[in-house]
Amino acid sequence: MRVGYRRRTPKNSTLVRVLAAGTALAAAGVLTVTFVSGGGHGAADASTSLNQYVPIEKVAAGVVTPRPGRDASRGRFTVDCGTNGNGKFSPDNPVAQPGIRNGAEHVHDFVGNKAITAFSSDADLEASGTTCHNGDKSSYFWPVVRIDTSVRADGAKVREALSGTSGAVVCPAVRDRLPAVPDSAKASVDRLLSDLDRAEAAADRRVLAVAGVNADLNNEVLRSLGAQRAAALAGLGEAIRRAGGRWPSGMVSMADCDISYDGVHAALHTGPAGTGPVASPQVRCPGVRDKLPGVPRAALAEVDRGLAELDRQISQANERLVATRGQGGPAFVDNAILGPLKAKRTAVLDRIATAIGRSAARPDGLGKLAACTVDGQPAASPTPSPSPSAAALPDPQGPNLELPNNTGGIVRPASVLIEYRGNPVSKVVPMPKFLRELTGDAKPTSRGPANARATWTCSGFADRLSDKYPVCPAGRQVQRVQDFPGCWDGKNTDSANHRSHVAFADRATGACPAGFVAIPQLRITLSYRISRQVQLKGQYALDSFPEENHNPFSDHNDFVNVNSVRTMQRIAACINTGRNCGNR
Numbered sequence: 193m194r195v196g197y198r199r200r201t202p203k204n205s206t207l208v209r210v211l212a213a214g215t216a217l218a219a220a221g222v223l224t225v226t227f228v229s230g231g232g233h234g235a236a237d238a239s240t241s242l243n244q245y246v247p248i249e250k251v252a253a254g255v256v257t258p259r260p261g262r263d264a265s266r267g268r269f270t271v272d273c274g275t276n277g278n279g280k281f282s283p284d285n286p287v288a289q290p291g292i293r294n295g296a297e298h299v300h301d302f303v304g305n306k307a308i309t310a311f312s313s314d315a316d317l318e319a320s321g322t323t324c325h326n327g328d329k330s331s332y333f334w335p336v337v338r339i340d341t342s343v344r345a346d347g348a349k350v351r352e353a354l355s356g357t358s359g360a361v362v363c364p365a366v367r368d369r370l371p372a373v374p375d376s377a378k379a380s381v382d383r384l385l386s387d388l389d390r391a392e393a394a395a396d397r398r399v400l401a402v403a404g405v406n407a408d409l410n411n412e413v414l415r416s417l418g419a420q421r422a423a424a425l426a427g428l429g430e431a432i433r434r435a436g437g438r439w440p441s442g443m444v445s446m447a448d449c450d451i452s453y454d455g456v457h458a459a460l461h462t463g464p465a466g467t468g469p470v471a472s473p474q475v476r477c478p479g480v481r482d483k484l485p486g487v488p489r490a491a492l493a494e495v496d497r498g499l500a501e502l503d504r505q506i507s508q509a510n511e512r513l514v515a516t517r518g519q520g521g522p523a524f525v526d527n528a529i530l531g532p533l534k535a536k537r538t539a540v541l542d543r544i545a546t547a548i549g550r551s552a553a554r555p556d557g558l559g560k561l562a563a564c565t566v567d568g569q570p571a572a573s574p575t576p577s578p579s580p581s582a583a584a585l586p587d588p589q590g591p592n593l594e595l596p597n598n599t600g601g602i603v604r605p606a607s608v609l610i611e612y613r614g615n616p617v618s619k620v621v622p623m624p625k626f627l628r629e630l631t632g633d634a635k636p637t638s639r640g641p642a643n644a645r646a647t648w649t650c651s652g653f654a655d656r657l658s659d660k661y662p663v664c665p666a667g668r669q670v671q672r673v674q675d676f677p678g679c680w681d682g683k684n685t686d687s688a689n690h691r692s693h694v695a696f697a698d699r700a701t702g703a704c705p706a707g708f709v710a711i712p713q714l715r716i717t718l719s720y721r722i723s724r725q726v727q728l729k730g731q732y733a734l735d736s737f738p739e740e741n742h743n744p745f746s747d748h749n750d751f752v753n754v755n756s757v758r759t760m761q762r763i764a765a766c767i768n769t770g771r772n773c774g775n776r
Contacts, residue, residue, distance in 0.1 A: 253655040258702035265614030267767035270774030273303040273324040284310035287750040291364030298735035305331035307511040316507035329754035340600025355404040361396040363449040372495035374435035375486030422447040447688040477564040488551035498544040537562040612712035616702035622760040632748030674749040678713030679704035
């Protein structure tokens with residue numbers, strides 16, 4: 193299924209969460225809270241004031257550059273993927289929250305891969321076009337920066353609302369990513385899926401019982417739930433493989449869940465964010481995988497090919513939506529994208545039914561799943577959720593692609609520098625294709641600051657990074673410098689928590705931890721032209737999750753490596769031989 197995620201909570205609990213937040217606001221005598229900023233000094237506090245903006249001259253120089261050793265890899269490879277000139281904005285979070293629609297609850301800039309969504313398979317990414325000049329199909333994405341001139345530095349109101357709001361556990365829907373399930377494994381698979389449902393519901397009850405943000409509880413709940421889901425995923429893989437089926441690589445990425453405080457968004461916003469197109473509208477199609485019966489062994493390969501083809505068709509349609517935005521009349525999308533897509537899906541669904549029907553009863557009704565819609569249209573064939581309270585997070589709306597409390601005009605970067613760098617201790621090995629990495633932490637308030645990183649500075653001040661928003665001297669640009677892990681475990685392209693398969697090198701020496709090898713270390717530098725007046729007034733800030741309230745310490749960046757094997761070998765060779773290379 194490609195239409196959303198499952199959020200299993202007790203019935204009407206979303207309303208309870210919103211009403212709790214609304215009660216807190218009423219007690220404060222406040223109906224709305226506008227776009228504000230927060231955080232700083234390495235704390236996980238989302239409090240907000242102009243004190244969260246700091247003149248860059250007052251930030252101590254502290255960037256450490258380890259001295260290169262004899263075996264250092266000193267080269268550098270740069271890639272030009274543009275500044276999101278094609279306007280691919282989305283609240284999807286494909287690395288940290290795969291399979292969850294609008295999971296970020298804030299808007300990301302995307303460069304590189306044109307087709308990526310929270311539901312993209314590796315094959316979808318491989319088939320995509322790219323904005324990168326050298327053909328790099330990797331995806332690079334980060335939260336947008338906005339300017340809102342109606343800033344009110346009153347984070348206490350947001351904190352009060354948050355203190356009366358409970359979180360909701362949000363997990364990727366494993367059903368939506370399963371391969372063809374062999375008929376002899378169907379009962380075992382259904383039982384394990386039910387186990388996943390019960391574990392998620394139990395975790396959600398624990399979170400619902402506590403008002404406000406409790407990072408220790410959240411981490412305990414998510415660690416326990418993640419372990420249960422990882423075990424269930426392993427069991428699903430074993431059951432399907434034992435029956436002759438195929439278990440896709442990367443399913444471990446479905447283990448990790450998150451906690452959403454979107455009730456705060458709803459409580460703080462008294463009206464719609466606006467009307468108009470949503471950010472990078474996506475095609476929404478009825479799910480197919482969870483409608484199929486157990487598949488006879490003889491039909492498994494053909495059904496898997498059909499499911500993969502359905503995925504690619506949606507990915508191609510999404511890419512075409514971005515490329516043709518604004519073209520044609522009001523019927524353009526229906527005639528040029530959705531109509532042809534329905535015809536293609538009808539043919540594939542018929543092939544799937546025929547393949548199953550050769551050895552078992554032909555499934556009825558698959559043709560009803562062919563019609564798709566685009567964000568903002570009524571669903572073609574709504575799919576009932578196993579949970580009465582499951583709901584999708586909101587789509588950004590209006591000309592500024594706003595979400596509640598993430599408002600104002602988006603500032604496109606003046607420049608985006610993507611560079612792969614060496615290691616001061618050793619040579620690097622090529623990254624594996626489809627490696628997923630993230631840096632920073634979008635939720636230092638609700639999950640603790642252990643993974644958060646200071647990223648903010650100004651052009652000309654490369655020796656210092658701040659966890660506050662910088663106020664730059666006249667003529668200097670606001671910058672975000674985001675370093676990714678440069679060490680890899682040598683085996684995995686992802687992990688259950690999306691972090692443990694990679695690691696940062698030692699800050700002082702540059703050496704990788706034991707059991708890890710050095711890979712080209714990705715650094716992305718984002719530069720913005722923001723007037724000094726806007727900086728001094730605290731009118732620019734980061735899109736964020738609701739509980740972060742634009743905390744500058746919640747800055748983060750994500751990456752999926754879709755470089756060809758040959759290109760990644762070139763990158764490693766360039767770095768290892770000390771050259772300065774690239775395709776800009």
